[in-house]
Amino acid sequence: MKKVYIYKKFERFWHWTQAALIIFLALTGFEVHNSFTIFGFEQAVFYHRIASYMLLILIAFAIFWHFTTGEWKQYVPTTKKLKEQIRYYTKGIFKGEPHPTKKTTLSKLNPLQILTYLAFKVILVPLIVISGLMYMFYKTIDKNDVVIISGYELKTVAIVHTVGAFLLITFLIVHVYMTTTGHTPTSNIKAMITGFENLEEEDKENSETENKKNSITEK
Numbered sequence: 333m334k335k336v337y338i339y340k341k342f343e344r345f346w347h348w349t350q351a352a353l354i355i356f357l358a359l360t361g362f363e364v365h366n367s368f369t370i371f372g373f374e375q376a377v378f379y380h381r382i383a384s385y386m387l388l389i390l391i392a393f394a395i396f397w398h399f400t401t402g403e404w405k406q407y408v409p410t411t412k413k414l415k416e417q418i419r420y421y422t423k424g425i426f427k428g429e430p431h432p433t434k435k436t437t438l439s440k441l442n443p444l445q446i447l448t449y450l451a452f453k454v455i456l457v458p459l460i461v462i463s464g465l466m467y468m469f470y471k472t473i474d475k476n477d478v479v480i481i482s483g484y485e486l487k488t489v490a491i492v493h494t495v496g497a498f499l500l501i502t503f504l505i506v507h508v509y510m511t512t513t514g515h516t517p518t519s520n521i522k523a524m525i526t527g528f529e530n531l532e533e534e535d536k537e538n539s540e541t542e543n544k545k546n547s548i549t550e551k
């Protein structure tokens with residue numbers, strides 16, 4: 333095993349800030365939805381708006397970071413070892429079998445994680461963000477103080493946004509469980525806090541092919 337710097341500073345900042353904002357948006361959003369009372373309706377609406385602006389800024393920085401560092405390449409889907417990975421999570425893990433894929437700095441995600449995180453980034457987050465913005469700008473006031481109502485149904489937007497919220501919460505619960513399936517139950521979480529993780533040493537052949545495939549810069 334070798335101690336490897338796997339999660340860079342911005343990546344850790346983005347990860348934890350995004351997690352905190354999503355949990356806060358879920359709390360305030362479900363209060364708006366009338367599921368419970370914590371802040372009071374008016375305050376919940378206000379906080380939900382502020383947190384959603386913060387999330388939009390964070391997402392803009394994260395997109396920039398993914399493309400300028402080349403980290404987007406980590407999310408190119410592959411079917412290589414996908415079956416083995418599904419078999420591992422459904423059977424092998426309960427028998428103490430070794431992980432079918434090795435984690436390296438240039439290939440941090442297993443094929444199932446790639447598919448899940450890609451769906452999170454290109455389907456789930458856009459779904460909640462776009463429906464949220466449509467919710468927000470349903471009613472606007474133009475420069476002559478005339479109230480403009482958009483041409484879509486608010487009810488549909490609210491339903492799509494709420495479905496997105498439930499899907500995000502489901503993702504969060506499964507994601508937290510999956511983080512406990514590393515070398516030890518807390519090794520993945522510690523790595524996302526400190527940046528460092530103990531990984532199996534890369535064999536030469538493996539790391540050479542990875543190096544050819546990727547050109548991810550250290551940022």
Ligand code: HEM
Binds near residue numbers: 358376377490498
């Ligand atoms: C950029 C992201 C988001 C934007 C722009 C946004 C925007 C909005 C807006 C405008 C509303 C109506 C209340 C209000 O006027 O403030 C709302 C409601 C709500 N939001 Fe969000 N939101 C976002 C992210 C989230 C996230 C991440 C969650 C949960 C994980 C969430 C859950 C909810 C729920 C459950 C409601 C109540 C829906 C209803 O019952 O009508 N939102 N959101």
